[in-house]
Amino acid sequence: MIPAAYLSVFAAIVSLTGPQCEPYTVELANPFEIRADATTHTLTASLDVGMRTNVGVPVARKSTACEVQTIAQLRNYGLASPDGFVYAFPGPTLRLRRQSDAYTPGDAIRLTLSNSLPVIGDDQCNPGCPPCAGTSDDPLCCNDNAATLHPNCFHGDNTTNIHFHGLHVSPQWPQDDVFIEIQPKGAAEGHQSAHGKLGKVYQGSFEYRVNPLGPQQHEGTHWYHPHKHGSTAIQVGNGMAGALIVDGPFDDWLAHWFSKSNMPVPKEKVMVVQQVHDLNYYATGTEARKTLQSLPLINGVFEPKITMYPGEVQRWRIIAATMEASAQIELDFTGGGGAVMARQIAMDGAPFSPENYHDQPVMGGGAAFRLSPGNRADFLVKALAPGEHVIGYRVFGRVQNQGGGGKGRRVQMTREVLGATTTVGLLKIVVAPCPEGQTCTPMDLPPTLPPVDTLAPGRTKRDLIFHQKEGTSAGTAGSEPLFTIKVDGKERKFDSSCAAISMPLNTTEEWSIAQDQNIPSLLAGSPFHVFHIHTNGFQVVENPDWPIAKPRTPVWMDSITLPDMTGTTLNPVKIRQKATEYTGAFVLHCHFLGHEDRGMMLTVQTTCPKKRFFGTPDAKGGADSCVAPKAPALPLCK
Secondary structure, three states, X not given: OOOHHHHHXXXXXXXXXXXXXXXXXXXXXXXXXXXXXXXXXXXXXXXXXXXXXXXXXXXXXXXXXXXXXXXXXXXXXEEEEOOXXXXXXXXXXXXXXXXXXXXXXXXXXXXXXXXXXXXXXXOOOOOOOOOOOOOOOOOOOOOOOOOOOOOOOOOOOOOEOOEEEOXXXXXXXXXXXXXXXXXXXXXXXXXXXXXXHHOEEEEOEEEEEXXXXXXXXXXXXXXXXXXXXXXXHHHHHOOOOEEEXXXXXXXXXXXXXXXXXXXXXXXXXXXXXXXXXXXXOOOXXXXXXXXXXXXXXXXXXXXXXXXXXXXXXXXXXXXXXXXXXXXXXXXXXXXXXXXEEEEEEEEOOEXXXXXXXXXXXXXXXXXXXXXXXXXXXXXXXXXXXXXXEEEEEEEOOOHHHOOOOOXXXXXOOOOOOOOOOOOEEEEEEEEOOOOOOOOOOOOOOOOOOOOOOOOOOOOEEEEEEEEEEOOOOOOOOOOOOEEEEEEOOEEEOOOOOOEOEEEEOOOEEEXXXXXXXXXXXXXXXXXXXXXXXXXXXXXEEEXXXXXXXXXXXXXXXXXXXXXXXXXXEOXXXXXXXXXXXXXXXXXXXXXXXXXXXXXXXEEEEEEOOOOOEEOEOOOOOOOOXXXXXXXXXXXXXX
8 A cells, every 4th residue: 555645745746846847856756665574575566557648748948938738548567546546657566575594584465456458359460551752740640560470560559557666576476477467347258369378368457476586586676567579669669668666685785884884774766767648659750859759758757856965975776777779778877076976886686796896897996887777786975075067968879860650750850959969867866954953974885795606608509690671571661671680690580489599407518699780771880689588597608899808706686788790700708697596488589579579589498407397496496306397498490
């Protein structure tokens, strides 16, 4: 139940009117939080997905004012209140604790997701709209949709499900199973699943039951969002996302270090970064000023402020709850002439090792940090001097080429500061004197962090290339690109009838992952795809894009931007991952979700060792039992 005092915060988030349009006037508040029960170690919640209309979202700014785009349809998560469900973006934060020596068992999840969206029928592929001709700025035009075939097309906009992004839990039903489909209430039965024989279709609602989080779960910053193939992009773009925080020994260590040093435990800021709009996938113009769509919001607020006192340290949990290239942002912590110090302490929900805390291999020099869709990053941020310090951002990547069909639409933007080198404001830190009557203790940063586990090298090697090519549609302006992934030279699209990659349980593999563009207009530029895999995180051994390409200790991640080609030469990232504890079918894909919806996703599976079946999940959250099969494994794709 949402406290009455918090309803006003939700109302401000939903309406986005009045002073909301003025920059840096709203103090950033954390989203409403739901915690696991301390006795049962279970987080129980009910969310509903409903349609909201006429919601204003800032999409462009001129000087000190902002323009508001009226959104016709937004799909939002709703949470129960005394007056019924309250729908907003982001959704409520889910907070759990993993198993440890001091906390057994870890927390489980019982989440009922109901679907109150309108029934719109069982479409195979959304119909195309008028093609964009030449340099037309018609906001309703889009590229041709004829080159896509079901299920690798935009479809089923109002059918949904949920993915616990970053959780190391079973991918089998009824846990983090992204092949579940929840149709709207009142939908006719007999719906043919877009996920093939792996699909499980429910009318109206479904209860996810995730077993207790074990000790191998990374404590840290994660998130949840829809993952129904064909409608993932539009639903995440509508704002359907929320933070998912897992506490554990790392958090205890951090709190203890500050306490024993006679300093307060840092205040925590959960920051869900979103671009909210009612469009599915954009086709854009070639001028940079036309290519950034909705402006980034933090917890539903446009350009908020955070008030700190000199010497204060806060813990920022930043979540890129986004889905497109215009959301690839580079944060600039140098605003105010170095008056703010930031040190990264975790990436994608996994704490840094002492070496990575010292070297800062992702951030590079403590100034700029790149955050792509799906990424999360934790920072300790210290205010050094009084004043107002803007944390700026710029969009990086090949944004001007993010067109490419299938219900995409052009959006004419008015902001003139979208050049590749221009930094604009994301939020402002206001460093004010210590409040009267309070004691504000100057704070320091820890000199080191606790050690983390690393993976030994693996024997199995794989090469993955994210591949985009021109479609075959004739007679249209900009035929649709086709989105595929090459696995060891074989080109594949999403197919739920077979496994493109099969990994025996408890094996470690080494993957080389690159992108290979063969569209002439796309040969120059920066990153264009973001690799993400479910169930098991990976360690980045090498990344040409980082200031420290080969970190002393590999960095744990689950989503990574793929470097651009150098001419015709691939620049792969090299990762190491181990399939542990859980068997079943899951997916890897591009986290530009318009690409995933159109086929840039593969079915992956983990099987019991030397057997062709999935094991039985342990109700207590331990490893699957391979004594007897739960289900047969998928055949390998030919």
